[in-house]
Amino acid sequence: xxxxxxxxxxxxxxxxxxxxxxxxxxxxxxxxxxxxxxxxxxxxxxxxxxxxxxxxxxxxxxxxxxxxxxxxxxxxxxxxxxxxxxxxxxxxxxxxxxxxxxxxxxxxxxxxxxxxxxxxxxxxxxxxxxxxxxxxxxxxxxxxxxxxxxxxxxxxxxxxxxxxxxxxxxxxxxxxxxxxxxxxxxxxxxxxxxxxxxxxxxxxxxxxxxxxxxxxxxxxxxxxxxxxx
Amino acid sequence: xxxxxxxxxxxxxxxxxxxxxxxxxxxxxxxxxxxxxxxxxxxxxxxxxxxxxxxxxxxxxxxxxxxxxxxxxxxxxxxxxxxxxxxxxxxxxxxxxxxxxxxxxxxxxxxxxxxxxxxxxxxxxxxxxxxxxxxxxxxxxxxxxxxxxxxxxxxxxxxxxxxxxxxxxxxxxxxxxxxxxxxxxxxxxxxxxxxxxxxxxxxxxxxxxxxxxxxxxxxxxxxxxxxxx
Numbered sequence: 001x002x003x004x005x006x007x008x009x010x011x012x013x014x015x016x017x018x019x020x021x022x023x024x025x026x027x028x029x030x031x032x033x034x035x036x037x038x039x040x041x042x043x044x045x046x047x048x049x050x051x052x053x054x055x056x057x058x059x060x061x062x063x064x065x066x067x068x069x070x071x072x073x074x075x076x077x078x079x080x081x082x083x084x085x086x087x088x089x090x091x092x093x094x095x096x097x098x099x100x101x102x103x104x105x106x107x108x109x110x111x112x113x114x115x116x117x118x119x120x121x122x123x124x125x126x127x128x129x130x131x132x133x134x135x136x137x138x139x140x141x142x143x144x145x146x147x148x149x150x151x152x153x154x155x156x157x158x159x160x161x162x163x164x165x166x167x168x169x170x171x172x173x174x175x176x177x178x179x180x181x182x183x184x185x186x187x188x189x190x191x192x193x194x195x196x197x198x199x200x201x202x203x204x205x206x207x208x209x210x211x212x213x214x215x216x217x218x219x220x221x222x223x224x225x226x227x228x229x
Numbered sequence: 230x231x232x233x234x235x236x237x238x239x240x241x242x243x244x245x246x247x248x249x250x251x252x253x254x255x256x257x258x259x260x261x262x263x264x265x266x267x268x269x270x271x272x273x274x275x276x277x278x279x280x281x282x283x284x285x286x287x288x289x290x291x292x293x294x295x296x297x298x299x300x301x302x303x304x305x306x307x308x309x310x311x312x313x314x315x316x317x318x319x320x321x322x323x324x325x326x327x328x329x330x331x332x333x334x335x336x337x338x339x340x341x342x343x344x345x346x347x348x349x350x351x352x353x354x355x356x357x358x359x360x361x362x363x364x365x366x367x368x369x370x371x372x373x374x375x376x377x378x379x380x381x382x383x384x385x386x387x388x389x390x391x392x393x394x395x396x397x398x399x400x401x402x403x404x405x406x407x408x409x410x411x412x413x414x415x416x417x418x419x420x421x422x423x424x425x426x427x428x429x430x431x432x433x434x435x436x437x438x439x440x441x442x443x444x445x446x447x448x449x450x451x452x453x454x455x456x457x458x
Binding site: 089091093095098100104105162164173180 | 314316317318319320321322323324326327329330333334392393395396399402403404409411
């Protein structure tokens, strides 16, 4: 059976950086499922699989096509129940949505402001045009104006992660003694920043930074195979 | 078997207001366990049960004494496994810590700044002295100075709850189709504000406000039995 994960890349396809795609890479590794990764530039995504989705990740699993990182994780949990669990039961499934909410509503906006110019600069020419236009409309200002206050965002970033720090007082991973999809949700965000911006946001002894390092080591260090910016 | 829950009150013991105690009231109701509530003023807590704990909630369950709301929930889940689950499995247990982190690190500081003067004014004379001294040391300023910027805190409060709003796009409760302890964690915080400050922080159609109303209706409306300030 052919299993293909379509992910996102810039001009260099050996450096896929999308937070949502990294969640799925870790989820597939967690389940011990083989797959081929197909990093794809922004403007080529709409043509993938006959226009199946405007965004990646897209997973082709034999005859099945699934989009959206959370939906893919739910699919994998349902389809491969005998492999290690991604959610640890129904409660974990429901609460992973809250972790997703925190990641997308609190963590992502900070990373966007830190990395948006770096991301732009990693893209091919055609993608740069698309990216600048769509992101400047979303941000309501130029990429350069956002980049000008980058350092302040970096300085204030670790403070926003207090809920993660609190969790790690009790356990090594968000999911408990070992990682769950909830860990991959937050890992994906920090991995996105690591690969695109390489910003140092944690002090050396910050428990969140140490947890992120543990996540980079998971599944034979799949997260480390792409170096930091 | 005598089951006693020691909670926190001001001068009026019919208006217990502690967020952590409300979590446990809902957890006991969720498990369908009878209990007697003993609301206790701040300065009388250290004498409870031969000095068992400096803080409430304290649960006496026959010969067992347990302190700390999360530990009490874990105890109840373990001791009464055949009653409705508070966590929905091991994943839900682990991720409830993250919800606790969000509640205590993001939601509580906002409510403290909104309600601290209201809480003070609800206390008996002896407790007022203790409360002012300890809270002003913690806040680094006077209760009156915090109260002076109360309206700005109220105006900015709903924005902080975006991760909850995101979760409620997918499900009626943080715990899924029905509530789990994670719901009670966040409910406890908002119930604390409702009883002490009565601040209107949500627009009428805010999904978080509507979820809070659903929580007030749970378990025969145990949360509504104490009126809003």
